[in-house]
Amino acid sequence: MPSPVLKALPSRVPLSRARRRAVVLAAAVLVAALLAVALVAAFGGGSSGVTYLDSTDTAVLYASGHRPLAPEFSSTTLSGAPMRLSSYRGKVVVLNFWGSWCDPCRAEAPALAAVARHYQPAGVSFLGVDERDSQASAEAFVRNYGVTYPSVGDPSQVIALDFSAVVPLAGTPTTLVIDPSGHIAGAVFESATYSELSAILAKVTGKGG
């Protein structure tokens, strides 16, 4: 069927070499960009102003100027007293998110109690935020571990929600160290150890631990 005339029909002007190269280049750039996005997504990137205190990246210090403002909350403690975070303004506060059901919280509880014994005389305040817990279980935990500082109840986890907007709060337990101006100066995003917490507190209070 294709007659000689049809074959002789002037076909489309082929893309010039330069133009084709430009097209290939554009495609290559697009693919490279996509790969770059995928790589960044896969390996993440650190943000400035953050110092990791250990190899597992769970304990961090925020440099001054890079400290997120701790969101205010008001709640009631397990013993029924009203409590606001802002009432601690002017003091260094260790804020510990915990739950009696949470096994890593049980593992860190003795270390946390020891840190509290050491730093409370130096003027550091400790406050617990009890996540998704029942009153009876939380009280039993506090009795059992001899926790001396107050905890506010957060059964619906709205306090955790507010904090997760400013720090990568991915689960319970998480321990935050808040400076006297109400900014978050350090964090342990896992079960905290005595050495991690005392290292952060030594920096934030400016006193050796």
Added chain:
Amino acid sequence: MTDVRAPQTDPFDPAAEPGDSPRPGPASPAGGAFGLSGWLRWAWRQLTSMRIALVLLFLLALGSVPGSMLPQQGNNPSGVRQYYASHPALAPWLNHLGLFNVFGAPWFAAIYLLLFASLAGCVVPRTFRLAGSARTLPPRAPRHLARLPRSAEYVTTLPPAEAVETAARVLAGRGFRLRRADSAVPDSAGTEPADAGAWVSAEKGYLREAGNLLFHLALLGVLVSVALGGLFGYKADRLLVQGTTFADTASALDEFHPGRLVTAGDLGPFTITLNRFDASYIASGPQRGQPSAFDAQISYTEQRGGPARTGHLAVNRPLSVDGAKVYLIGHGYAPRFTVTDARGQVVYDAPTPFIAGPSGNFLSEGVVKVPDAQPDQLGFTGVFVPTAVDVGGTLESVFPAADNPVVSLIAYAGDLGTDSGVSQSVYQLDTSGMQRLTARPQVLQPGQSLKLPGGRGTITFTGYVPWVSLAITHDPGQLPALICGIAALGGLLLSFMIRRRRVFVRARAGENGTTVEVGGLARTDASGGFEAEFASLAAELRAACQQGRHPLPEGE
């Protein structure tokens, strides 16, 4: 890639694909000196060829097979543990190959990234070419129009230039794009000097190229949408007991599968409270026990401190909140227990979600852990029976509604294993460090207590509340993918249904007046519609010349 077009014999395909068909020359690296750039170009051409794209697509399908045959870490971690237990030699090897986490495995990522590159590398240049061809002028008229598939000839008294002009007006009126002798954009082959005769080329059906272009752009859009969903979407599950509230934050979710670029701070700041859950069941007949309706009454806030709204959740009626969709995917019973320890302290007082087992009628199993009981930790395994009937000494549930609820408990004391810091399942009791306190399961009705032997305390079954499980999904690529899918379909239909067709008109002065030749050809003229169209067009052209004829003296 999925272009609709005749093979390469097609004389005037403007979007001929160099990568699709084997070509002589530098398409293969076998011949001649081939530098690094040559190899790269060859590799790129291979990668973006249809053949490789199909191979990758096949590999993608093949690669997902183990994902559905083997238990996956993401959605079935206990299945993986069971597999390890039953295949201790094989399981570590499978794990090395990433077969327990197929969709996160590097080799799987390699396949889909290559497929993505292949599709993008194929579609992007083709899009440029299609955009170019949608703007091209028709080619110059061939010399011998009678050799075209369709041709006609008539004689008119109009001079050649006017005959062609008349034809051009008719063709333009029919929506053809024209190219005239004087609109001479020089061809690549140079101008044809002897071709000064009157002619016009006309082409119609460029919408086909627009459809093709739309299809390819939409295909790219689908790819980008899917990538968007994978990078910025998330899936999560949460069990919510009636009367409680949860906040959409990573630590409050039971299962959380974020996209690659989702961080905990990206979750919507909404909260949902389950005010009440009702399930009704068919009470009689052969369908007895089948669910007839579910209704979860909820209240929710989209923003912290924002107004609380109320709503209902039912199966397949999700709630849209803050860009996420919340689905009701399951429900069950949470019996409520109060436990006092040996010292008389209340150490547990909470509803405890039990999960329906395989035996039906919501016979549910669960675990109560009391880690802070003194002097020893306490643990209970239990069965909740919503409508209990004693059948030969064993309890059976005969109806899914809680008409005669009882629990049956086995009590343990000792070490729950919770203080090592390794997270346990809340639905399993590790009794390896515990001593069984009751020889036989103890059956309790609401309000009844079980005194633990040895003065270790009591457990009271105080009642029950329902729970629901919610699936929260956020896929920002869903709507764009739908729109692009529809656009791709529309483009495909356009490119299927519209034919590119060309009509050429040439006029020559002859002895008996002006001879006008009309030739036409259409591509992919499977339906044969062009024959009729050409015939009517030729007739119209002839008629137009008749009308426009100058009155000539008789007998000339």
